[in-house]
Amino acid sequence: MPNNQVFTFNLGVLTINLRSVNSVCSTWNILRMSKTDKALALLEVSPDVYTKALGLLLQGWTIGSVSRQLGIQLETMKSIQARHPEIAQSNKEYVLGNLNEFVSKGVTRLVNEFDDIPIDKLAFSLGIIIDKAQLLAGQATARVSQTTAMSIDDLMSRLQAMKKAKGKVIDEPSKE
Numbered sequence: 001m002p003n004n005q006v007f008t009f010n011l012g013v014l015t016i017n018l019r020s021v022n023s024v025c026s027t028w029n030i031l032r033m034s035k036t037d038k039a040l041a042l043l044e045v046s047p048d049v050y051t052k053a054l055g056l057l058l059q060g061w062t063i064g065s066v067s068r069q070l071g072i073q074l075e076t077m078k079s080i081q082a083r084h085p086e087i088a089q090s091n092k093e094y095v096l097g098n099l100n101e102f103v104s105k106g107v108t109r110l111v112n113e114f115d116d117i118p119i120d121k122l123a124f125s126l127g128i129i130i131d132k133a134q135l136l137a138g139q140a141t142a143r144v145s146q147t148t149a150m151s152i153d154d155l156m157s158r159l160q161a162m163k164k165a166k167g168k169v170i171d172e173p174s175k176e
Contacts, residue, residue, distance in 0.1 A: 039079035
């Protein structure tokens, strides 16, 4: 193969120019790899792009946003996400932070607009708020009990057993 021939692979915004048959074969193998291997391949081929993608994911960016921003295939982004469990933890913290802010603003608004809330909606809102306040305080928000109903046959056999036992009454109820 002549030395001046260049093979170009366009992977979205990321373009790879290769000058040897070995590089072309290597890149072809990267494109055929499994999801996990694609993340490793990106790390090998372009560690700076991999590092930037990982950083954005850890900041709470979605894989779709990072994919569009950096021109990385979505499957490769899924592979990066699968290789780094700390991304899921980071995303949970990000979502939890947003939820906490939402709750804070929502409670403030409910307090400020309490007198203007229609009574039918107030009861519903209060029920949810009381439930969540109890949950946050570590109290039970639901009571679950299980009872077993006796069949008629079981009841009759127990009554028969009581008659046969000929038990005597210890305390007579007072007749007043």
